[in-house]
Amino acid sequence: MLMQNLDYWEISLKNPEPIIDEYYTFNKLIVQNQNLIQKVERLRELITTYCVLLEIDRQALGKILDEIYTITLHKNIQYTEFIAFWKTLDLSYSSFGRLPERDRKLMLHKILEEYCEKRKKLYDELGYSNIVVQALYDSGVSRKKGKAGIEKITNLILQKFMSAQKFGTIDELRDQILGYFLPDENKILFYEFIEI
Numbered sequence: 028m029l030m031q032n033l034d035y036w037e038i039s040l041k042n043p044e045p046i047i048d049e050y051y052t053f054n055k056l057i058v059q060n061q062n063l064i065q066k067v068e069r070l071r072e073l074i075t076t077y078c079v080l081l082e083i084d085r086q087a088l089g090k091i092l093d094e095i096y097t098i099t100l101h102k103n104i105q106y107t108e109f110i111a112f113w114k115t116l117d118l119s120y121s122s123f124g125r126l127p128e129r130d131r132k133l134m135l136h137k138i139l140e141e142y143c144e145k146r147k148k149l150y151d152e153l154g155y156s157n158i159v160v161q162a163l164y165d166s167g168v169s170r171k172k173g174k175a176g177i178e179k180i181t182n183l184i185l186q187k188f189m190s191a192q193k194f195g196t197i198d199e200l201r202d203q204i205l206g207y208f209l210p211d212e213n214k215i216l217f218y219e220f221i222e223i
Contacts, residue, residue, distance in 0.1 A: 078143035
């Protein structure tokens with residue numbers, strides 16, 4: 028039986044989540060991943076070389092650009108100071124990944140020119156630390172919380188109401204005494220549901 032949205036709101040107010048909730052706690056350490064750290068360090072070396080060649084020998088840049096490009100495809104490489112800089116250019120790592128390969132390489136060349144001009148010397152003076160990789164990863168962990176929230180709610184439903192069935196249409200909902208659906212998986216059903 029469906030209740031009014033206000034009823035669900037009142038239930039949620041009476042049952043607040045804990046301040047620290049295991050479903051939303053992520054403690055993955057990527058800084059201990061030697062493969063990643065080797066890639067990060069190699070990326071830094073290549074960027075230094077790229078910046079130097081940008082000033083003295085532009086023809087030699089192609090090989091280095093290709094290797095930098097390959098490294099930017101490595102899992103978790105987006106948690107480096109170089110990739111973090113992209114946001115200052117209004118470019119996200121995910122947007123970059125959706126570009127065709129040829130466009131990505133052209134974009135990467137432009138990004139590297141900007142990085143060499145605006146950040147490389149500053150970062151060299153301040154020094155590098157692989158803790159930056161871990162800190163950037165930790166700061167991006169909030170993007171994982173949506174999925175964790177869905178998992179938590181689904182588990183809570185199934186723990187409390189073992190007979191709860193997942194439904195896919197409003198008609199299925201009306202025919203069941205107890206059921207659930209995931210709005211992220213079925214947006215059309217969600218909009219139909221809020222109209223009830």
